[in-house]
Amino acid sequence: MIKILHLSFILISLSSFVGRLVLSETRPELLKLKILKIAPHIIDTLLLLSGITLVIQGAWLSTEYSWIIAKITALVFYIGLGVVTMRTRGTKRWLAFAGAMACFVYIGIVAVTKDPFFFI
Ligand code: HEM
Structure with a gap:
């Protein structure tokens, strides 16, 4: 059940990020709406809370947890690059967006492989 919530928050978080980026390029005035300023923080907090709940539920900290550290570290980069994406324009914006998407993937x-070095 929590995993379904976790996966739903991931989809909502990604769509809200891409949606705000599209609005910023097409109708930037809409981003001043209070709901569009607050909602992403609520969604991301719920995403983080669902992740933490899954960690506790699966007792992941008592087994192999390097992948959780990797996930949280990449999440910090994802959020940071997301902020850069929304605050800049032009090439810098699209490079930051590509970086954020790479972190997301x-x-x-x-999450699926439980291996931070799956690419080696
Ligand atoms: C953008 C952020 C995130 C993405 C894209 C993501 C992605 C996923 C995916 C796809 C799964 C399902 C894996 C599977 O069923 O095999 C999952 C499960 C899980 N995630 Fe996340 N996650 C994110 C954030 C977090 C955070 C911040 C934490 C920890 C604080 C976390 C902890 C977990 C745990 C413990 C599971 C359950 C693993 C299992 O039971 O197999 N996630 N996540």
Whole structure:
């Protein structure tokens, strides 16, 4: 059940990020709406909380947890690059966006393989 919530928050978080980016390029004035400023923080907090709940539920810290450290580290980069994406324009924006997407995909693969070095 929590895993379904976790996966749903991931999809909502990604769509809200891409949606805000599209709005920023097409209708930037809409981003000033209070709901569009607050909602992403609520969604990302719920995503993090669902992840932490899964860690506790699966007692992951008492087994092999390097993949969880990798996930959280990549999440910090994902959020940071997301902030850069929304605050810049032009090439810098698209490079930051590509980096954020790479982190997102990495987090997803690490979640499934439970191996931070799956690419080696
Ligand atoms: C953008 C952020 C995140 C993405 C894309 C993501 C992705 C995923 C995916 C795809 C799964 C399902 C894996 C499977 O069923 O094989 C999963 C499960 C899980 N995630 Fe996340 N996650 C994110 C954030 C987090 C965070 C921040 C934490 C920890 C604080 C976390 C902890 C977990 C745990 C413990 C599981 C359950 C693993 C299992 O029971 O097999 N996740 N995540």
